[in-house]
Amino acid sequence: MKPIRKTITYLLCLIVTCTSILPSHAAQPTSIDHLNKKELTEQFANAKVIHISPDAYQKLSDTLKHQGYSVVKKTNLLALAGNNVKLKNISETHKKTPQNDCNENNLTQQSGDENSLQIMIDASSDIIKSSKNSDSNKAAILFVIVGTVVLVVWTLYAFKYIYDLSTGYRPCGRWNELTMTTSTIAANPGQHADFNGIRYTSGFREGKTDIGLSVEYGHSDILLNQTNTPALKGAYWFLGPTLRWQLNTTNNPYYFLMNFFAGSTEHSEIGIIAFANLGFRFSFQKKYQFGINWGAININVNEEEGIISESDQYHYLYGINFGFHF
Numbered sequence: 001m002k003p004i005r006k007t008i009t010y011l012l013c014l015i016v017t018c019t020s021i022l023p024s025h026a027a028q029p030t031s032i033d034h035l036n037k038k039e040l041t042e043q044f045a046n047a048k049v050i051h052i053s054p055d056a057y058q059k060l061s062d063t064l065k066h067q068g069y070s071v072v073k074k075t076n077l078l079a080l081a082g083n084n085v086k087l088k089n090i091s092e093t094h095k096k097t098p099q100n101d102c103n104e105n106n107l108t109q110q111s112g113d114e115n116s117l118q119i120m121i122d123a124s125s126d127i128i129k130s131s132k133n134s135d136s137n138k139a140a141i142l143f144v145i146v147g148t149v150v151l152v153v154w155t156l157y158a159f160k161y162i163y164d165l166s167t168g169y170r171p172c173g174r175w176n177e178l179t180m181t182t183s184t185i186a187a188n189p190g191q192h193a194d195f196n197g198i199r200y201t202s203g204f205r206e207g208k209t210d211i212g213l214s215v216e217y218g219h220s221d222i223l224l225n226q227t228n229t230p231a232l233k234g235a236y237w238f239l240g241p242t243l244r245w246q247l248n249t250t251n252n253p254y255y256f257l258m259n260f261f262a263g264s265t266e267h268s269e270i271g272i273i274a275f276a277n278l279g280f281r282f283s284f285q286k287k288y289q290f291g292i293n294w295g296a297i298n299i300n301v302n303e304e305e306g307i308i309s310e311s312d313q314y315h316y317l318y319g320i321n322f323g324f325h326f
Helices: 002-021 032-043 054-066 075-082 104-115 135-166
Strands: 049-051 085-087 118-125 174-185 192-206 209-223 232-246 255-265 270-284 288-301 314-325
Touching: 118 288, 135 192, 135 209, 135 232, 135 255, 135 270, 135 288, 135 314, 174 209, 174 288, 174 314, 192 232, 209 255, 232 270, 255 288, 270 314
Parallel strands: 118 174
Antiparallel strands: 049 085, 118 314, 174 192, 192 209, 209 232, 232 255, 255 270, 270 288, 288 314
């Protein structure tokens, strides 16, 4: 009996010793990720949390910002970022914002231009009287090349603009220009074509490209042998696309520009009148601009001439322009 009692006593001592020395299994604390997820889930019902590696965090952050997601700068989100977690969608108060095709610098620099108006004075003339020699043929080639480029490029930008609007992109900005124009052609002694009018251009921006549509109205004075009439004086109108490419990123940038306009007059003896030109515009100080341009004009009498077959009706136009915006 005594040995049994002694054995039991040893066993009891062993059990007490083991429970005193060996630590009991403590419950694992909830991870900070879990706590942050829970907190975010309660605060942002529509949130989705994904885990990424530290190396991929910055790339994902830049991608989401480019897609239009905003960032909520709160302590819990900063802590979450430290644990390699990125909030993809926040709440109803931080929904996806409209996108745009401009970089932040361009938006900042061009923000004032949407409420400004550019005022220009444009004077053009055929100073070499191109209809007297083979320069008329060269003017026809210039007309076709510039006109084709403007129409194709402008159409592509216009379709892209419509597509961007349909997918939620926000245009970069608008621009407006008012130009007082005068153009003079003195083809041969006793022949001339003068146009004096006002042109208004309005358009939108696509990065560093300005896409616009121009309308011009004014008074014309045309005396050409092909009309077999005295001077035809009266109203004229032009309509056509305009393209400008910014050459720097200041508030008053330099431009390379191309235009293509077509229209007619109130006289039935005159068919389609069209001209295409290209040029550079330089800026100085903060508001002023000075430009030069070169192009060709076609006066289609009675709509009987073709684009190239009657090249004697093409004339070079050399011009200068000056203006400011406010």
